[in-house]
Amino acid sequence: MDKQMDLLQGTLDMLILKAVSLGPLHGYGVLLRIQQISKDRLEIQQGSLYPALYRLEHQGWIASEWGESENKRKAKYYRLTAAGKRKLQTEAEKWNRMADVIAGILQTRPEEV
Amino acid sequence: MEREMHAELSFHIEARAEDLVRGGVPREEALRQARIEFGGMERAKEECRDARGTNFVQSLIQDLRFGLRMLRKNPGFTAVAVLTLALGIGANTAIFSVVKAVLLRPLPFKDPALLVRVNESVDKGTRSPVAYPNYLDWRTRSKVFEEMAAFGDCEVIIGGKDKAERAFCEQATDTYFPLLGVSAVIGRTFAPEENSTPMRHAVALIGYGLWQRRYGSDPEILGKTVELNNFDFMIIGVLPKGFLGYSDSAEVWIPMVMRDALWPQTAKYDFLHNRDVHYHKVLARLKPNISLANAQAEMETIAAQIAKAYPKENRERGVLVTPAEEDFVRGFRTPLLTLLAAAVFVLLIACANVANLLLTRGAVRDRELAIRLALGAGRGRLVRQFLAESFLLTMAGAGAGLALSFWGLDLLVSVLPLSFPSFARAHLDGGVLAFAFVLASATAMLLAVFPTASSAHHNVNESLKEAAKSSTGLRGRHFGRVLITGEVALALVLMIGAGLLLKSLSHLLADNPGFRPDHLVTLRFYVPDREYEGDGRKRFGPELAERIAQFPGVESAAATFIDPFLWGGLQRGFTVEGHAPISNAESDTVYYQEIGPNYFKTMGIPVLQGRDFSTRDSIKSRLVVMVSQSFAHRYWPGQEAVGKRLKYGPEDSTNPWVEVIGVAGNVKYNSLRQDPGSEPVIYGALLQSEVIINMSLIVRTRTAPEVMLGPLREEMQRIDPAIPVYNVATFSERMHEDSAETRSYGFLLGLFAALALLLAAVGIYGVMSYWVTQRTREMGIRLTFGARRGDLLRLVIGEGVWLAGIGVAAGSLGALAVTRAMASFLYEVKPFEPALFAMQAIALLGVVVLACYIPARRAMRVDPMVALRYE
Numbered sequence: 001m002d003k004q005m006d007l008l009q010g011t012l013d014m015l016i017l018k019a020v021s022l023g024p025l026h027g028y029g030v031l032l033r034i035q036q037i038s039k040d041r042l043e044i045q046q047g048s049l050y051p052a053l054y055r056l057e058h059q060g061w062i063a064s065e066w067g068e069s070e071n072k073r074k075a076k077y078y079r080l081t082a083a084g085k086r087k088l089q090t091e092a093e094k095w096n097r098m099a100d101v102i103a104g105i106l107q108t109r110p111e112e113v
Numbered sequence: 114m115e116r117e118m119h120a121e122l123s124f125h126i127e128a129r130a131e132d133l134v135r136g137g138v139p140r141e142e143a144l145r146q147a148r149i150e151f152g153g154m155e156r157a158k159e160e161c162r163d164a165r166g167t168n169f170v171q172s173l174i175q176d177l178r179f180g181l182r183m184l185r186k187n188p189g190f191t192a193v194a195v196l197t198l199a200l201g202i203g204a205n206t207a208i209f210s211v212v213k214a215v216l217l218r219p220l221p222f223k224d225p226a227l228l229v230r231v232n233e234s235v236d237k238g239t240r241s242p243v244a245y246p247n248y249l250d251w252r253t254r255s256k257v258f259e260e261m262a263a264f265g266d267c268e269v270i271i272g273g274k275d276k277a278e279r280a281f282c283e284q285a286t287d288t289y290f291p292l293l294g295v296s297a298v299i300g301r302t303f304a305p306e307e308n309s310t311p312m313r314h315a316v317a318l319i320g321y322g323l324w325q326r327r328y329g330s331d332p333e334i335l336g337k338t339v340e341l342n343n344f345d346f347m348i349i350g351v352l353p354k355g356f357l358g359y360s361d362s363a364e365v366w367i368p369m370v371m372r373d374a375l376w377p378q379t380a381k382y383d384f385l386h387n388r389d390v391h392y393h394k395v396l397a398r399l400k401p402n403i404s405l406a407n408a409q410a411e412m413e414t415i416a417a418q419i420a421k422a423y424p425k426e427n428r429e430r431g432v433l434v435t436p437a438e439e440d441f442v443r444g445f446r447t448p449l450l451t452l453l454a455a456a457v458f459v460l461l462i463a464c465a466n467v468a469n470l471l472l473t474r475g476a477v478r479d480r481e482l483a484i485r486l487a488l489g490a491g492r493g494r495l496v497r498q499f500l501a502e503s504f505l506l507t508m509a510g511a512g513a514g515l516a517l518s519f520w521g522l523d524l525l526v527s528v529l530p531l532s533f534p535s536f537a538r539a540h541l542d543g544g545v546l547a548f549a550f551v552l553a554s555a556t557a558m559l560l561a562v563f564p565t566a567s568s569a570h571h572n573v574n575e576s577l578k579e580a581a582k583s584s585t586g587l588r589g590r591h592f593g594r595v596l597i598t599g600e601v602a603l604a605l606v607l608m609i610g611a612g613l614l615l616k617s618l619s620h621l622l623a624d625n626p627g628f629r630p631d632h633l634v635t636l637r638f639y640v641p642d643r644e645y646e647g648d649g650r651k652r653f654g655p656e657l658a659e660r661i662a663q664f665p666g667v668e669s670a671a672a673t674f675i676d677p678f679l680w681g682g683l684q685r686g687f688t689v690e691g692h693a694p695i696s697n698a699e700s701d702t703v704y705y706q707e708i709g710p711n712y713f714k715t716m717g718i719p720v721l722q723g724r725d726f727s728t729r730d731s732i733k734s735r736l737v738v739m740v741s742q743s744f745a746h747r748y749w750p751g752q753e754a755v756g757k758r759l760k761y762g763p764e765d766s767t768n769p770w771v772e773v774i775g776v777a778g779n780v781k782y783n784s785l786r787q788d789p790g791s792e793p794v795i796y797g798a799l800l801q802s803e804v805i806i807n808m809s810l811i812v813r814t815r816t817a818p819e820v821m822l823g824p825l826r827e828e829m830q831r832i833d834p835a836i837p838v839y840n841v842a843t844f845s846e847r848m849h850e851d852s853a854e855t856r857s858y859g860f861l862l863g864l865f866a867a868l869a870l871l872l873a874a875v876g877i878y879g880v881m882s883y884w885v886t887q888r889t890r891e892m893g894i895r896l897t898f899g900a901r902r903g904d905l906l907r908l909v910i911g912e913g914v915w916l917a918g919i920g921v922a923a924g925s926l927g928a929l930a931v932t933r934a935m936a937s938f939l940y941e942v943k944p945f946e947p948a949l950f951a952m953q954a955i956a957l958l959g960v961v962v963l964a965c966y967i968p969a970r971r972a973m974r975v976d977p978m979v980a981l982r983y984e
Contacts, residue, residue, distance in 0.1 A: 047152030
């Protein structure tokens with residue numbers, strides 16, 4: 001796909017959890033990683049990233065601490081908590097089931113109804 | 114937290130910009146692009162704050178910070194509000210600390226909740242002391258008490274020959290100390306055998322203060338001798354610091370059965386075996402599972418058995434079990450609660466004023482609130498904001514109030530005339546601080562309700578269009594009406610209460626006491642014991658008076674055994690010849706006083722019929738009495754009292770009949786509030802007396818009485834150095850002290866009333882000014898349509914007075930209900946005094962008119978053209 005896709009409602013949280021599950025990241029790093037693993041096919045509103053991070057932290061799925069960035073600057077790093085790991089798992093399963101169902105519906109032909 | 118968020122977002126922008134720079138974009142341009150990509154920074158921050166969840170403490174701090182900023186921005190508003198609240202909260206805190214110390218503090222004895230007094234009762238209601246044999250029966254027969262103890266209290270002279278001093282002594286059973294949970298710090302308390310055989314064990318306990326003062330804290334004190342009323346006792350123990358016995362004044366204790374050692378003159382009455390001598394006080398400790406009602410029921414059964422066995426001595430007598438605590442709080446409850454109620458009234462008025470300030474300011478802040486609502490602030494957040502502001506206000510008020518009561522408390526305690534129990538010390542402690550905090554919190558909630566209720570109806574659009582002014586105005590007006598009415602009502606109740614007290618006071622001071630109190634002094638003394646045996650004792654007082662009468666500057670002098678306005682004499686049963694038997698209750702209203710020659714002349718009491726006592730009425734002549742006019746009026750109405758006869762005790766007693774030789778005018782001798790007509794007096798002659806222990810010398814001086822006090826006391830001790838002289842005072846001092854209670858309640862209530870009036874005036878002024886501002890346009894229209902300026906003045910004042918009128922009606926009704934509780938402090942004033950009610954109401958309405966006048970003048974000066982362009 002050439003054009004970047006807007007993010008589906010509610011999926012940003014899951015993507016963030018997935019991104020930090022691969023290793024601690026600062027906010028900008030989360031953005032970069034999602035873009036990297038989606039091969040730049042997803043557009044993320046940078047402004048909406050941080051409220052999502054704060055919400056996830058408040059819910060206890062990710063934790064943060066200040067550390068040093070690649071270029072020796074102070075940055076806030078997020079990592080997945082145990083609760084976050086479980087959350088990511090259930091969210092992923094839910095998403096996959098949903099995707100299957102939706103895909104199934106979309107593939108339905110007239111004669112099958 | 115804010116800073117961290119800012120740092121995090123900045124880092125994001127920087128990092129993005131650096132990536133762009135690496136891609137070849139110039140730095141300036143890169144930063145700009147990074148920001149654009151990021152989108153609205155402030156919005157993101159706000160969303161982050163929301164996402165972070167409402168951390169209660171943080172948003173509270175934020176609210177408080179904002180509130181503090183708002184309060185700082187309006188220093189005038191803040192100062193007025195804080196000062197108003199400080200007055201209200203300060204008054205409450207100060208009074209409460211006294212209430213707590215006196216009414217709420219447990220007695221300083223073991224398990225005070227289980228401690229009860231057991232009294233005999235006369236006529237089923239009046240408490241009477243107990244006959245010792247009755248106590249002994251009660252103790253053996255009752256099963257509801259863990260322990261019982263009897264005691265008596267009286268004054269003694271310690272060390273007759275050297276360093277004679279007067280002290281209070283308790284005669285107590287051995288059970289008394291364990292019952293109160295007190296043990297000696299040195300030595301021990303009484304053993305059972307020391308209280309079994311009369312006059313066998315001359316042992317004594319001394320108080321800590323006496324031990325320090327008189328014995329220099331001698332560690333070897335045990336076994337030493339203390340001389341009490343010239344009788345030697347061996348000290349066997351020292352009681353703990355601060356313990357003053359149940360009578361709260363004792364410094365020395367002897368076993369109950371040693372009583373006759375102190376008063377050999379009265380030994381013949383046989384206090385320990387005579388069921389007719391009702392003298393002792395009885396304490397008991399309830400068993401843990403026994404209620405007061407159970408104890409009362411059982412004691413009634415026992416009392417009935419005793420009355421059946423000894424009907425003559427127990428005529429009309431029952432028993433009364435009451436909580437011990439009552440003894441210590443009874444006299445203080447009503448006055449203190451009255452003052453506390455007055456303080457609460459002041460606080461309510463203060464609250465109403467501050468609420469009104471908040472409300473009017475709320476109207477000014479309408480636009481601010483509307484903007485915040487439009488920007489998406491939740492209503493809950495606004496409510497919290499109001500709470501935070503009023504919380505800050507009241508806490509500042511409470512802080513200032515605590516400072517006020519810290520300084521004011523000593524003043525308050527010194528103004529209060531009551532002699533509180535020695536263990537009740539009013540001070541600002543944790544409990545009082547907690548009270549102030551709770552009070553302030555309640556106030557804050559109350560205050561937050563008003564602007565919140567007002568903002569809850571907010572229509573954002575209207576407020577923004579500024580049309581909402583009229584609608585808040587309406588709500589404000591409704592509140593304003595309630596405020597004026599309520600404040601007027603509360604202030605009136607206080608004014609009437611204070612007015613009644615002050616009127617009582619003026620009655621007390623102006624009333625004729627029946628004698629001439631100017632140039633009159635009283636000196637109390639003990640008749641020295643050993644030197645004056647037999648007849649010498651009887652003559653001692655009158656002879657001393659004769660000698661003092663020769664002293665320069667003395668007009669005349671006389672002896673009496675009463676201590677004027679402190680102790681009014683004995684009550685003893687008597688029979689009037691030819692009159693039906695007199696009940697105990699009735700004979701208790703009659704006082705028996707023994708006086709020496711010249712008493713009536715010295716006091717300035719007229720002898721209305723017959724003759725005065727003379728030196729010839731002595732032990733050798735027949736017994737005679739004089740009576741007061743009220744006595745003659747009660748028992749021989751319309752007849753000549755002189756020549757009639759009466760005797761002490763019942764009709765069949767062996768006492769001789771005594772003849773009335775004269776009738777004297779009625780006087781007050783117990784207190785200024787006494788009605789001499791209902792408390793008649795029988796006067797006996799000191800020269801014919803049976804028992805004399807101590808008496809007072811009454812001296813009429815030619816010169817200023819207060820400068821005579823010292824010389825008179827010295828002269829008495831020059832005549833006989835062994836005379837302990839005490840309770841020395843001029844009559845005007847005595848009477849001043851006697852009226853002190855009414856005076857200081859009047860003063861304090863007057864102070865609260867003045868405070869309430871001032872606050873109410875300020876509040877009404879505030880409401881009216883706000884209305885006038887709100888209605889400027891209306892005024893303009895009225896003027897344009899031909900209203901005269903005087904009409905506007907009348908309109909504004911009329912509105913205020915009309916509302917105040919409702920308040921006056923409500924306040925009068927409230928006062929009727931409240932002042933009933935004050936009846937016992939009033940003197941010759943009824944709780945409902947129409948003239949006084951009217952006077953206070955008029956004064957209050959005058960203040961209301963004044964408070965309305967200034968805003969009304971402003972309404973009058975409205976320029977129609979400006980007013981119509983207004984808004």
